Amino acid sequence: MHHRDKVLIVDDEQAIVELMGLYLKSDYDVIPAYSGQEALDKVKAEKPDIILLDVMMPDMNGYEVCRVLKTSVETQFLPVVMVTALSGKDDRIKGIEVGADEFLGKPVNRLELVTRVKSLLRIKHLQDKVLAERNEAMNYLDIAGFVVFVLDGDMKINLVNRKGNEVLGYDEFELIGHDFVKFLVPEEKCTELQDELTKIISGESEPPEFAEHVVLAKDGKEIPMRWYDVVLMDDDGEITGILRSGEDLSKFE
Known part of the structure; x- marks a missing residue:
C-alpha cells in the first residue's frame, strides 16, 4: 500500500x-x-x-x-x-x-x-x-562494542551511539548539546584535553593514532577509554567537528 x-x-x-x-x-x-x-x-x-x-x-x-x-x-x-x-x-x-x-x-x-x-x-x-543510513552505521558500531561521539566545532555533543549511553549510564538524548570536555571529563584533565581537541578542530594538528583518558559516567565513576579521533569536513574541506570512537578499557582490567 x-x-x-x-x-x-x-x-x-x-x-x-x-x-x-x-x-x-x-x-x-x-x-x-x-x-x-x-x-x-x-x-x-x-x-x-x-x-x-x-x-x-x-x-x-x-x-x-x-x-x-x-x-x-x-x-x-x-x-x-x-x-x-x-x-x-x-x-x-x-x-x-x-x-x-x-x-x-x-x-x-x-x-x-x-x-x-x-x-x-x-x-x-x-x-x-x-x-x-546513519542509524544503520551506528548499529554496526554498537555491535562492534565501540562508544561513538560526534562533536561539533564547539565540542558540543551532536550524536552519541547506544553503546555510549549504555557505558556511561545516560538516557538516549540526555547527552546531546552538552560540552564533551566540560561535561564528561574530570576537572583536572579538562584544560589539557580541550587544548588538544581545539588544535585538531582548528587544523593546527593531526589527530594522534590514539589517546587514552577517562570519562565520567552519570554515577561519577571514572571509566578508562582509548579514543580514536577522525576529523569531519564539509563539502569545501572545512573541518566541522570530530568523530570520537572509544574502547572501554575497564573490561580488560
Missing part, C-alpha cells in the same frame, strides 16, 4: 483548517488541531510529516509551538510552515528565530500551499534517508 504523508493543520478557526484540508486531502492524510497545545499533543500521538501552523492563537501562539518543536531532539527536523496574516518584517524574523522552515500568507493560495508542502516533504524524505 502506498504511504501517504501526514499533514497536521493547526488554526483556531475551523473554516481555515477545513479549507486547507480540502486543498490537500487528495494527496495526504490531514490531521486537524485547533490550539497550540492540541497541536503538540497531536505531534506526539500522530507523528505528522509536516505542520501548517497558524501564528495567532489564544492559548499558545504559533511561535511558542514552533520553538517547542525545534528545541526537541525528536521533532527538530519536522518541517513547520507558519501560516499568518501578519506580513511585517519583524514577524517573519521572529518566525525564523524560532526555527520555522517556510511562511505562507493568509488568505492561503492553493497552488502555493500545495507547492510548498510538496517541496518540504521532498527535503524531509531525503533527511529521513540520511538519518536511517
Whole structure:
C-alpha cells in the first residue's frame, strides 16, 4: 500500500483548517488541531510529516509551538510552515528565530500551499534517508562494542551511539548539546584535553593514532577509554567537528 504523508493543520478557526484540508486531502492524510497545545499533543500521538501552523492563537501562539518543536531532539527536523496574516518584517524574523522552515500568507493560495508542502516533504524524505543510513552505521558500531561521539566545532555533543549511553549510564538524548570536555571529563584533565581537541578542530594538528583518558559516567565513576579521533569536513574541506570512537578499557582490567 502506498504511504501517504501526514499533514497536521493547526488554526483556531475551523473554516481555515477545513479549507486547507480540502486543498490537500487528495494527496495526504490531514490531521486537524485547533490550539497550540492540541497541536503538540497531536505531534506526539500522530507523528505528522509536516505542520501548517497558524501564528495567532489564544492559548499558545504559533511561535511558542514552533520553538517547542525545534528545541526537541525528536521533532527538530519536522518541517513547520507558519501560516499568518501578519506580513511585517519583524514577524517573519521572529518566525525564523524560532526555527520555522517556510511562511505562507493568509488568505492561503492553493497552488502555493500545495507547492510548498510538496517541496518540504521532498527535503524531509531525503533527511529521513540520511538519518536511517546513519542509524544503520551506528548499529554496526554498537555491535562492534565501540562508544561513538560526534562533536561539533564547539565540542558540543551532536550524536552519541547506544553503546555510549549504555557505558556511561545516560538516557538516549540526555547527552546531546552538552560540552564533551566540560561535561564528561574530570576537572583536572579538562584544560589539557580541550587544548588538544581545539588544535585538531582548528587544523593546527593531526589527530594522534590514539589517546587514552577517562570519562565520567552519570554515577561519577571514572571509566578508562582509548579514543580514536577522525576529523569531519564539509563539502569545501572545512573541518566541522570530530568523530570520537572509544574502547572501554575497564573490561580488560
